[in-house]
Amino acid sequence: MITTHGLEHLGFDPNKDFVLSDDGNGVYIREWKSASPQPTESEIESAHAEWEAEYNATQYQRDRKEEYPSIEECVHAILDGELDALQAIRAEIKARYPKP
Secondary structure, eight states, rough: OOOOHHHHTTOTTTTEEEOOOEEESSSSEEEEEOOOOOOHHHHHEEEEHHHHHHHHHHHHHHHHHHHOHHHHHHHHHHHTTHHHHHHHHHHHHHHHSSOO
């Protein structure tokens, strides 16, 4: 399976190195623009699997980010002398979404 994530994980840029297309039977590289050799489908699949594992391992970061107070809320808490309350909120969110 050829994926943008796999190619990006190999260090290629979709804006300048390649163009993908889907003909209904699957995604294929329509145009290879990079000066580097085109990777094999197997290399792209392996890179995609690595990217996916890294992405899944950092799900806790995305979950935390959704629930953390906004920058504006943080600034107000600091200016209003409520830093301890802000830190308590952050600690609660970190406990809810621990690092793996």
